[in-house]
Each structure stands twice: as C-alpha cells, then as structure tokens.
Amino acid sequence: xxxxxxxxxxxxxxxxxxxxxxxxxxxxxxxxxxxxxxxxxxxxxxxxxxxxxxxxxxxxxxxxxxxxxxxxxxxxxxxxxxxxxxxxxxxxxxxxxxxxxxxxxxxxxxxxxxxxxxxxxxxxxxxxxxxxxxxxxxxxxxxxxxxxxxxxxxxxxxxxxxxxxxxxxxxxxxxxxxxxxxxxxxxxxxxxxxxxxxxxxxxxxxxxxxxxxxxxxxxxxxxxxxxxxxxxxxxxxxxxxxxxxxxxxxxxxxxxxxxxxxxxxxxxxxxxxxxxxxxxxxxxxxxxxxxxxxxxxxxxxxxxxxxxxxxxxxxxxxxxxxxxxxxxxxxxxxxxxxxxxxxxxxxxxxxxxxxxxxxxxxxxxxxxxxxxxxxxxxxxxxxxxxxxxxxxxxxxxxxx
Numbered sequence: 001x002x003x004x005x006x007x008x009x010x011x012x013x014x015x016x017x018x019x020x021x022x023x024x025x026x027x028x029x030x031x032x033x034x035x036x037x038x039x040x041x042x043x044x045x046x047x048x049x050x051x052x053x054x055x056x057x058x059x060x061x062x063x064x065x066x067x068x069x070x071x072x073x074x075x076x077x078x079x080x081x082x083x084x085x086x087x088x089x090x091x092x093x094x095x096x097x098x099x100x101x102x103x104x105x106x107x108x109x110x111x112x113x114x115x116x117x118x119x120x121x122x123x124x125x126x127x128x129x130x131x132x133x134x135x136x137x138x139x140x141x142x143x144x145x146x147x148x149x150x151x152x153x154x155x156x157x158x159x160x161x162x163x164x165x166x167x168x169x170x171x172x173x174x175x176x177x178x179x180x181x182x183x184x185x186x187x188x189x190x191x192x193x194x195x196x197x198x199x200x201x202x203x204x205x206x207x208x209x210x211x212x213x214x215x216x217x218x219x220x221x222x223x224x225x226x227x228x229x230x231x232x233x234x235x236x237x238x239x240x241x242x243x244x245x246x247x248x249x250x251x252x253x254x255x256x257x258x259x260x261x262x263x264x265x266x267x268x269x270x271x272x273x274x275x276x277x278x279x280x281x282x283x284x285x286x287x288x289x290x291x292x293x294x295x296x297x298x299x300x301x302x303x304x305x306x307x308x309x310x311x312x313x314x315x316x317x318x319x320x321x322x323x324x325x326x327x328x329x330x331x332x333x334x335x336x337x338x339x340x341x342x343x344x345x346x347x348x349x350x351x352x353x354x355x356x357x358x359x360x361x362x363x364x365x366x367x368x369x370x371x372x373x374x375x376x377x378x379x380x381x382x383x384x385x386x387x388x389x390x391x392x393x394x395x396x397x398x399x400x
Contacts, residue, residue, distance in 0.1 A: 004136050007127040007186060012140060014074065014181045015120055019144040021174035022113070023152025025085065028160045028167035029106060032092075035164070036099050049103045053110025054349050061115040062342025063202040066335060070119040070126075074182035077116035078175045084108045086172035092165035118345075122337040125329040126186055133326040135271040141318055141325075142267030149260035206339020209332075216331060218390050219324055220344050222382060224351035226287070229294065229378045230317065231355025232371035236363045244368055245303050258307045262314030269315075270322035279323055280388035286316045287383035294375030327391075 033043045065073055088105045091097045120140075128136040159167045211217055241252035273282055293309035293316075300306060324344070332340045362370040 004128055004132050004139070008124075008132075008136055010181060010185055011120065011123055011127055012143060014178055014185070015140050016143045016147045017174055017181070018078070018116065018178050019147035020152045021171040021178070023148035024156035024159065024167045024174075025109070025171045026148070027153045027156030028164075029102065031157065031160045032097075032164060033099065033102060036097070036102070042099055045099070045103060046106055049107040050110040051349075051353055053107050054114055054346070055353075057111045057114050058118075058342045058346040058349065059203045059207070059339075060199055061111075061118050062206055062339035063199045064115060065118045065122055065338030065342070066202065066206075069187040070123050070338075071182060071185045071187045073115050073119040074123075074185065075179045077112040077119070078179035078182060080112040081109050081116075082172045082175035082179065084112075085168045085175070089165045089168035089172060092168065114342075114345075118338055118342050121325060121329070121341050122334075123185065124325070125334070125337070130330055133329055134274050134322055137325040137329075138267040138270040138318070138322045140267075141321055142264045145260050145263045145267065145318070150257060150264075203339060203343075206336055207343045209336055210340045210343045213331065215390055216328060216340070216344070218387055219327060220347055222283075222386055223320065223324060223344075223348045225382050226290075226317075226320070226379060227348050227351040228355035228358065229371075229375035230313070231352040231357075232359030232362065233294070233297070233313075233375050235356040235359035236368055236371050239363070239368055240297070240306070240372075244301050245306055247303055251303065255303075255307060255310055259310040259314040262311030263318040265311075266315030266318030267322060270319045273319060274323065279327075279391040282319065283323065283391065284383055284386055284388045286319055287379050287386065290316045291376050291380035291383060294372050294379060298369045298372035298376055 029046055030043065033046045037043060084105045088097070088101065091101060124136055124140070125133065156167050159170060210220065237255070238252050241247050241255055245251065247254070277285070289312055293312040296305050296309040300309075328341055328344060329337065358374075359371040362374060
C-alpha cells in the first residue's frame with residue numbers, strides 16, 4: 001500500500017476479504033429468512049439479532065481488545081464466524097434449518113464481528129505513522145465499501161439463487177483465509193497492567209475517558225446526531241425508490257451502488273481534502289452539503305437528482321468516518337483505544353438504530369418525504385452549531 005507499509009497492506013487485505021464475505025452474507029441472510037417466512041416481523045428479527053450483538057457486546061469487546069493481543073482477537077473472531085456460518089451452510093445442505101438457527105448464527109457472527117472491527121481499528125496506529133492515519137483509514141473504509149457493497153452483494157444474491165447453502169459456506173472459507181492472514185499481523189497489545197480491574201470497571205473507565213476528552217466528545221455527539229438522520233433516511237429509502245421515484249427493485253439497487261461509489265470517493269479523497277481545507281472547515285462544509293442533499297431528496301422526484309444527492313451523502317459519511325477514526329487513533333492512549341472505540345461505536349450505533357425507528361414513524365405519520373425533511377433541518381442545524389474550532393486543538397497531519 002505504498003508509503004503505508006507492508007504491515008498495513010496485510011491489514012488492508014484482511015479487512016477487504018472480511019468485507020467481501022460480510023457482503024455475501026448480508027444479502028443471503030435476509031433472502032434465506034424471507035424464504036422461510038413471509039411474516040415481516042420475523043424477517044426483521046434477523047436485523048434485530050445483529051443489532052443486539054452490537055448493543056450487548058460492543059462495550060465488553062473494547063475491554064477484551066485492550067486486555068489481550070489484538071492479533072489473537074482477529075484470529076479468534078474470524079474462526080468463530082467461520083465455524084458459525086459453516087455450520088449454517090452444512091445444515092442448509094442437509095435440508096435442516098429454521099429461523100431460530102438463523103437468528104442464533106447471526107447473533108454469534110455479529111458478536112464476533114464487533115470484536116473483529118474493534119481489534120482491526122486499534123491496529124491501524126500500530127502499523128501506520130501519525131501522518132498516514134487519515135490516508136490509511138480512508139483506504140480501509142473505501143475498500144470495505146467496494147468489497148461489501150459493490151462486489152459482494154450482487155454475488156451473494158447470485159450464489160443464493162444457485163444454492164441456498166453456497167453463500168454461507170463461501171463466507172466460512174473466506175473467514176478461514178482471514179484468520180490465516182491475521183495471524184501474520186503484529187500483536188498490537190498494550191503493556192500488561194498490574195492489578196487489572198474488572199471488565200465492568202475497565203468499560204466504565206473507557207466511557208469516562210471518551211466523555212471527558214473535549215475533541216472526541218464533540219465528535220461523538222456530532223456523529224450520533226448525524227446518524228439519527230442517516231438512520232431515518234435509510235429506513236424508508238426503498239419505499240422512496242419504489243413509490244416516489246418509480247424505479248422498482250433494480251433502480252433501488254442502482255441507488256445503493258451510487259451511494260457506495262460516493263462513499264469510495266470520499267474515502268479515497270479524505271486525506272487530500274483534510275490537507276487542503278483542514279478538519280474544521282471540511283466538517284462544517286460537508287455537513288452543509290449533506291443538508292442540501294437531504295433537501296433535494298425531500299423535494300425532488302427525479303432519479304438523477306436523488307442519485308446525485310445520495311452520492312454526496314455517501315461521500316460525506318466516509319469523510320466524516322475517516323476523520324473520526326483518525327482522531328480517535330491519534331488522541332487515545334494505546335491501552336484505552338479498544339474501549340474508547342467501542343464506546344464511540346455503541347453511542348453512534350444506538351443513534352442509528354433510533355433514527356431508523358424514527359424514520360419509519362415519521363414516514364407513517366407525515367408521508368415518505370418526512371425523514372428527508374428531518375435530515376435537511378437536523379444536519380443544517382448541526383452544521384451551524386458544530387463547535388468546529390475545537391478541532392484546532394487536535395489537528396490531523398496528512399500525507400499530502
């Protein structure tokens with residue numbers, strides 16, 4: 001990966017292969033659930049199982065990552081996911097499956113994925129010098145979008161059509177490769193601490209440190225507020241595509257691809273944009289553009305306008321994510337990084353979940369455009385109120 005070094009190249013490969021497998025399973029899982037039942041509540045239970053994994057295991061996983069070798073966490077998490085998905089694939093091959101088996105497998109896979117993401121994120125500052133963090137995070141996030149959203153999802157649907165067990169077995173095999181590649185990474189563990197506290201006490205210490213750090217507190221609150229609007233938007237996007245834009249399932253897929261392309265560009269350009277404009281200006285301008293994009297989605301019924309707006313949203317989210325990851329990695333002490341990252345992800349993930357519920361309610365009460373009006377107003381207010389000057393306290397260096 002150029003100046004980022006061979007170690008980062010290995011981590012990038014690990015993350016990309018994992019993302020491709022995730023994308024295949026993310027499509028095959030709901031398709032399998034829909035083939036087992038037509039009850040929308042039971043189908044939605046699969047997403048609930050995954051969300052529960054984040055809500056229940058995100059914070060403890062941070063303490064785990066700070067206690068042991070992060071390489072070991074990557075290997076173990078990949079193996080757990082591989083075994084769970086392989087077992088599901090074999091059950092399907094034998095003609096034996098149920099919704100409850102699917103729920104349990106996806107909950108287990110979700111828990112392991114939480115630990116995997118946490119460990120991978122905390123390894124970045126071990127492998128990359130401070131000046132390369134924004135570039136490295138942009139490359140990681142962009143590759144994940146390409147692998148998961150642009151490549152794997154169409155392949156997952158095709159493989160499911162060939163045989164329902166194939167996507168899960170393929171992902172299980174890919175995760176075995178991830179485990180092998182992860183074993184070649186550095187350990188990335190902080191020094192052992194004498195008199196180590198309980199897991200609960202360590203989790204609380206990570207949450208407190210995040211909240212007391214002014215820059216990261218502002219960033220966490222801002223991303224959580226933004227995620228409420230993003231969750232509201234994505235909750236009804238499929239209905240917008242079908243009923244307001246009239247493009248059907250294929251058109252909806254194209255809109256998702258356009259959003260992903262915007263995200264890839266945002267990830268690739270984040271390092272340069274930070275170097276050109278600086279974090280305070282970039283964040284505020286990005287939020288302003290995102291507010292305009294939400295407004296366009298609220299008022300327009302043109303597919304081209306909607307596609308352009310979604311591309312802007314995708315790019316802005318990846319730039320914001322790159323900035324956030326780089327600041328957490330550069331400002332957090334190594335022995336706290338796992339817990340701080342998991343605390344951040346728990347708060348922002350809960351906000352996304354709340355936004356999804358709010359989006360459904362608003363669409364039902366006031367019409368399909370209501371979540372986009374919420375996004376336009378909410379993000380515009382966030383752009384105005386964001387204390388962007390606080391980021392001058394912790395400038396990011398870039399490789400520009």
